Structures are given as structure tokens and as C-alpha cells.
Amino acid sequence: MVTQMKTLEDYKNAYKKSVENPEEFWAEQAGNFTWKQKWDKVLDWNFKEPNIKWFEGGKLNITENCLDRHLEERGDKTAILWVPNEPDADDRKFTYKELYTEVNKFANGLKKKGIKKGDRVIFYMPMIPELAIGMLACARIGAIHSIVFAGFSAQSLADRIIDAQAKMVICSDYNKRGAKNIPVKKVVDDALKMGCDSIDTVVVHKNTGGDIEWNDNIDLYLHDMLDGVEDFCEPEVMDAEDPLFILYTSGSTGKPKGVVHTTGGYMIYTAYTFKNVFQYQEKDIYWCTADIGWITGHSYIVYGPLLEGATTMMFEGVPTYPDAGRFWEIVEKYKVNQFYTAPTAIRALMAQGNEYVDKYDLSSLKVLGTVGEPINDEAWYWYYDVVGKRSKPIVDTWWQTETGGILISPLPCITDMRPTYASYPLPGVQPILVDPEGNLIEENGVEGLLCIKYPWPGMLRTTWGDHERCRQTYFSAFPDLYFTGDGARRDEDGRYRIIGRVDDVLNVSGHRIGTAEVENAINTAPGVVESAVVGYPHDIKGQGIYAFVITKGQVDDENAFKKQIIDMVRVEIGPIAKPDIIQLVPGLPKTRSGKIMRRILRKIASGDMSNVGDISTLLNPEVVEEIKKSAPTL
Numbered sequence: 001m002v003t004q005m006k007t008l009e010d011y012k013n014a015y016k017k018s019v020e021n022p023e024e025f026w027a028e029q030a031g032n033f034t035w036k037q038k039w040d041k042v043l044d045w046n047f048k049e050p051n052i053k054w055f056e057g058g059k060l061n062i063t064e065n066c067l068d069r070h071l072e073e074r075g076d077k078t079a080i081l082w083v084p085n086e087p088d089a090d091d092r093k094f095t096y097k098e099l100y101t102e103v104n105k106f107a108n109g110l111k112k113k114g115i116k117k118g119d120r121v122i123f124y125m126p127m128i129p130e131l132a133i134g135m136l137a138c139a140r141i142g143a144i145h146s147i148v149f150a151g152f153s154a155q156s157l158a159d160r161i162i163d164a165q166a167k168m169v170i171c172s173d174y175n176k177r178g179a180k181n182i183p184v185k186k187v188v189d190d191a192l193k194m195g196c197d198s199i200d201t202v203v204v205h206k207n208t209g210g211d212i213e214w215n216d217n218i219d220l221y222l223h224d225m226l227d228g229v230e231d232f233c234e235p236e237v238m239d240a241e242d243p244l245f246i247l248y249t250s251g252s253t254g255k256p257k258g259v260v261h262t263t264g265g266y267m268i269y270t271a272y273t274f275k276n277v278f279q280y281q282e283k284d285i286y287w288c289t290a291d292i293g294w295i296t297g298h299s300y301i302v303y304g305p306l307l308e309g310a311t312t313m314m315f316e317g318v319p320t321y322p323d324a325g326r327f328w329e330i331v332e333k334y335k336v337n338q339f340y341t342a343p344t345a346i347r348a349l350m351a352q353g354n355e356y357v358d359k360y361d362l363s364s365l366k367v368l369g370t371v372g373e374p375i376n377d378e379a380w381y382w383y384y385d386v387v388g389k390r391s392k393p394i395v396d397t398w399w400q401t402e403t404g405g406i407l408i409s410p411l412p413c414i415t416d417m418r419p420t421y422a423s424y425p426l427p428g429v430q431p432i433l434v435d436p437e438g439n440l441i442e443e444n445g446v447e448g449l450l451c452i453k454y455p456w457p458g459m460l461r462t463t464w465g466d467h468e469r470c471r472q473t474y475f476s477a478f479p480d481l482y483f484t485g486d487g488a489r490r491d492e493d494g495r496y497r498i499i500g501r502v503d504d505v506l507n508v509s510g511h512r513i514g515t516a517e518v519e520n521a522i523n524t525a526p527g528v529v530e531s532a533v534v535g536y537p538h539d540i541k542g543q544g545i546y547a548f549v550i551t552k553g554q555v556d557d558e559n560a561f562k563k564q565i566i567d568m569v570r571v572e573i574g575p576i577a578k579p580d581i582i583q584l585v586p587g588l589p590k591t592r593s594g595k596i597m598r599r600i601l602r603k604i605a606s607g608d609m610s611n612v613g614d615i616s617t618l619l620n621p622e623v624v625e626e627i628k629k630s631a632p633t634l
């Protein structure tokens with residue numbers, strides 16, 4: 001088990017050591033795990049190529065660390081506690097022993113179907129235990145899992161399958177989410193018609209038993225795959241730097257890229273940050289409400305908690321079903337100790353009124369966490385006052401798909417809290433602020449671009465199939481620095497507050513969406529000439545999506561036209577990316593070199609018409625006035 005800091009002194013000492021002697025610091029943590037062979041070298045790195053290797057030569061299997069090593073001490077402890085969508089349906093509990101057996105069987109099932117070390121397996125599934133079991137089964141045999149959030153469209157799923165050249169897709173027949181019953185297998189069928197030639201098998205978990213189309217050549221029920229398999233599977237010997245998973249995420253250009261995380265460093269980093277940020281104690285019930293389709297679910301529902309022998313809860317449903325008290329009903333029922341959610345959920349529940357919270361006994365809570373987007377003052381105080389009754393620490397955790405684990409966060413009851421500040425870096429993390437020219441900003445009380453100047457074990461190593469894209473995206477803006485894409489403020493005491501993305505990436509309800517992706521989708525709709533997408537402040541979602549669209553000639557039925565655009569985005573990406581506002585415009589403000597001036601569009605979208613700044617250098621300054629005139633009042 002990793003070291004748990006308990007006092008401010010512990011934090012200060014750990015931080016100091018992690019900066020002065022990072023290799024010794026991380027080697028000490030690595031020594032707490034089961035290795036089949038010790039590493040040759042703790043760290044080898046440069047941010048130029050980039051080339052980052054932690055614990056090279058070390059051999060291990062992460063599932064031995066998540067499962068096997070707990071069997072003796074906590075074999076009968078609940079590892080996964082699953083809460084279903086329907087409040088009156090039965091929950092499911094897997095002890096560490098049971099989870100171990102399920103993972104071993106699933107791993108043997110995968111092997112039976114020819115999956116081996118290095119093969120890619122895509123999951124397109126709801127929040128059910130089979131998803132966590134399947135991921136771990138991949139890790140057991142060294143296959144690389146890539147989980148696709150089940151809200152993405154067939155096209156998005158196909159893009160990921162093709163990019164990863166995956167051999168297998170594992171899905172359910174239907175997903176239950178709130179009052180909806182979503183035909184997931186159908187989405188997989190549609191994706192497979194889009195050129196996913198690498199797929200040999202579609203494994204279907206019978207979740208609801210609803211009607212699906214069946215293709216004997218490719219489809220296989222999960223229960224049939226697992227029929228008669230042995231319940232022990234020898235864990236594959238992995239190098240610390242062998243890939244563990246690929247997770248696709250949006251950037252400012254092009255299609256989503258496959259962020260690659262490797263085995264050893266990710267393991268140590270997620271375990272260390274889980275144990276410390278949530279101050280997990282052996283008997284605690286920990287609940288992260290994220291979906292496993294996002295990095296938060298990977299690191300803080302599955303890997304981090306299981307590595308530390310925790311009881312981790314998985315919830316199939318949504319916060320507002322059957323009503324806005326669902327989260328709090330679950331907290332009371334299972335006496336949840338650590339609760340980790342997104343600001344969007346907090347804002348949505350806040351809007352429903354305090355009575356939904358006040359009905360329940362939340363005294364079991366010890367730590368409240370948030371992640372994924374900036375939390376505004378109002379939401380922070382509501383979480384603190386109404387949910388936490390002014391006595392529970394809030395950890396506002398800042399990190400990214402690329403970082404693998406939390407980088408900046410308060411430590412509950414150890415470091416202080418300042419509302420809306422993610423505050424101090426965790427041990428091993430060396431953040432800095434630079435100005436747009438890359439000059440280091442040393443003083444406090446300033447804003448700048450957030451970069452990290454030294455590697456940490458959980459960081460991405462590459463982007464799948466395109467290392468140059470990784471270099472270009474994260475390591476080329478400023479020499480020898482990892483650039484996060486975020487702007488941040490550092491207060492007088494050195495606490496960080498994340499302001500938000502400074503690139504063309506939107507954060508809508510905590511979901512990361514590239515403006516270029518949405519524009520590409522809109523541009524494929526009939527009658528569209530060109531479009532520009534920007535974010536604007538949205539009370540619940542944090543950011544909403546605002547699309548400026550140039551049409552081919554006059555549009556007869558504006559509503560029908562806009563609906564067509566929205567449908568196109570749904571089909572190309574998924575419902576999470578659909579525009580909230582579409583404005584039809586005669587032109588887009590452009591520089592003389594033809595670049596869209598998004599700065600101006602952002603101002604207009606946020607209703608700040610009087611302050612669009614200098615437009616004299618534009619190719620077409622007159623268009624700004626026209627757009628302003630026809631902008632809807634928000």
C-alpha cells in the first residue's frame with residue numbers, strides 16, 4: 001500500500017523530497033507493489049521527442065496488484081459495490097475473491113477468442129460490473145482496452161475502432177439510463193458498417209434481454225464466451241512501459257486522439273493520488289459518480305481504488321432519476337464516506353432545491369470531491385454548505401485524460417481550502433505558469449498558461465499510432481514543457497485556480513469537445529457553407545455550444561434547418577456535442593490570412609457586444625456588425 005500523508009508536515013516533506021529527488025521518491029512508492037522483476041532504471045526522459053519511461057525493465061501485471069495481492073488480507077471485503085439504475089432493483093456486490101474469479105474467467109474467455117497481448121479491445125457499455133471486469137480481464141492478458149463512452153455515435157465509435165485497429169468490441173444489448181433504454185448493440189452494428197474491418201468478434205452482454213439483430217458470423221454472447229472457461233488465468237508478464245489502455249479525447253484540431261497510458265507508472269500514480277486525495281481508510285465506502293468511459297472512471301472508479309484495496313461503488317444511473325435526491329439517497333443507504341462528482345451535477349442538483357438533499361442523512365460523508373471543469377463560487381458553497389453541512393472538506397481536483405491522475409488538489413484536512421481553487425500541486429508535480437511567449441512567470445497573484453516542467457509517473461506516453469501528434473499537441477508550444485491547454489491563476493500563497501481552456505477545446509458539462517469536430521459535423525449538413533463554433537457561459541453546463549453558420553442562399557424554414565444541423569452533430573459525434581444555439585450569419589469575421597477570429601465570436605456569444613475589441617485589421621469588418629444585429633438575446 002502506498003504512503004498516506006496525514007499532516008501538513010507530511011505533505012511538505014513529501015513534496016520537497018519529490019522535487020529534490022523524484023526518482024528516490026517514486027521508487028519508494030513503487031516498492032509497495034508486487035513486481036515480477038525489479039526495474040533497471042526509475043526514470044528516463046526528455047520532453048523534446050517526447051520520450052518518457054518510468055521503471056523501465058520492471059515486470060508486473062497490474063491486476064495482480066488490484067486483485068491477487070489483496071486476497072489474503074481482504075478477500076472477503078467488497079471490492080465493487082454496484083448500484084442499479086432502478087432504485088428498487090437489486091444491487092450487486094463483488095468481494096475481492098469474487099472479482100478475482102470473474103476477471104480470471106473473463107480473461108480466459110478473451111484468450112479463447114484469440115485475444116492476446118497487445119491486441120486492442122473496445123468496450124461500448126453501460127456502467128455495469130461487467131465493464132470493470134472486462135477491463136481488468138484485458139489487463140490480465142496484456143490486451144489494450146479502449147473504452148468508448150456509450151453516448152458517442154456510431155460514427156465516433158467507428159473512428160475509434162479504426163484508429164485503434166481493434167479486434168473485438170464488447171457491448172451490451174441495451175443500456176438503462178434514467179427512464180431511457182438505449183439500443184447500444186444497434187450502434188455497434190451501425191459502426192461496423194463503416195469500415196471496421198479489423199473487428200473479428202462482437203461480444204454482447206445480455207443486459208436487458210431486449211430484441212437485437214444477430215449476425216452469427218461475428219456476434220457472440222458474453223455468457224457463451226465464458227461458458228466452461230477455467231477460473232484461473234496466469235497473468236501476462238508486462239513491462240512497466242507496455243501500454244495498458246488507450247482513451248480517446250478531443251483536442252483543438254482534427255479527430256479525437258488516442259491517449260496512451262502505460263502500466264507501471266500509471267499504477268503507482270493512480271494508487272498514490274487515490275489514497276491521498278480521498279484519504280481513504282480501510283473500512284470506507286468510496287463513490288465516484290463518473291462514467292468509466294472517461295478517464296475519471298478509469299483512474300478513480302477502477303484502478304486507483306482497487307489498487308488500494310478499497311470498496312468502490314459503481315452507479316448505473318443518472319443523478320436526477322427518479323428524482324433529484326437520488327445521489328443523496330444512495331449516500332445515506334450505503335453510508336458513503338468519499339463522494340466524487342462533477343460541477344455540472346452539483347449545479348443541476350442545486351437548481352432543484354435543497355429539499356432533495358435535506359431529506360437524507362449524509363453524516364457518513366468525510367470528503368467531497370469535484371472534477372472535470374472549473375467550479376463556480378455558488379456551486380462550491382452549495383456543495384460545502386448544503387451537502388457538507390459546512391464540516392466536510394472539498395477537494396477540487398484538477399487533471400486531464402493525459403495526466404492519468406490528479407495533479408493539483410487540496411488534501412482533505414491537511415492543506416487548506418480556498419473556494420474554487422484546486423490549490424496546491426501533489427507530490428511529484430511541478431506546475432509553472434508562462435506567458436504566451438513562453439517566459440516563466442515567477443511572481444504570485446498572476447494569471448498565465450499552465451505547464452508542467454517535470455514528468456510524473458501517470459502522464460501520457462504517446463498518442464496511438466501518431467507520436468508526432470503527441471509531440472505537436474503537448475510538447476511543442478513551449479520547449480521542454482508539457483503544455484496543459486489550460487489557463488490558471490496563482491494566488492499570493494501559491495494556490496492554483498484553473499480558469500479553463502485557452503485553446504479551441506470546449507468543456508460542456510465536464511465533457512471535452514473540440515470545436516473543430518463540431519464544425520466538421522455541421523459542415524456536412526446539407527445547405528451549410530461554413531461554420532464556427534465557440535463556447536459561451538451556461539448556468540448548468542458550465543459552457544454551452546454556440547454555432548455561427550453560413551448557409552447556401554436563403555433558408556426557407558429556419559427551425560427545420562437548425563434541426564437538421566443538430567441531427568448531423570448527433571450522428572457524427574453524439575448528443576453531448578449538439579449546439580445549444582445556432583445563429584445563421586452572412587459571413588464570419590476573418591483575418592487577412594483567412595483565419596476565423598474566434599475572439600470576436602466568443603464575445604458575441606457571451607452577449608458582450610460592446611466589447612469585441614479591434615476589428616480594423618479584419619478582412620471583412622462589416623460582418624461583425626451584421627452578426628451582432630442578428631444575435632439572439634440570451
Ligand code: PRX
Pocket residue numbers: 249295296370371372373374375396397398399400401402422484485486498499500501507510511512
Ligand atoms: O480544462 C481542464 C478541465 O478539464 C480538462 C481535462 O478534461 P478531460 O481530459 O476530459 O479530463 C477531465 C477529468 C480529469 C482540463 O484541461 N478540468 C479538469 N478538472 C478541472 C478542470 N478545470 C477546472 N477545475 C478542475 N478541477
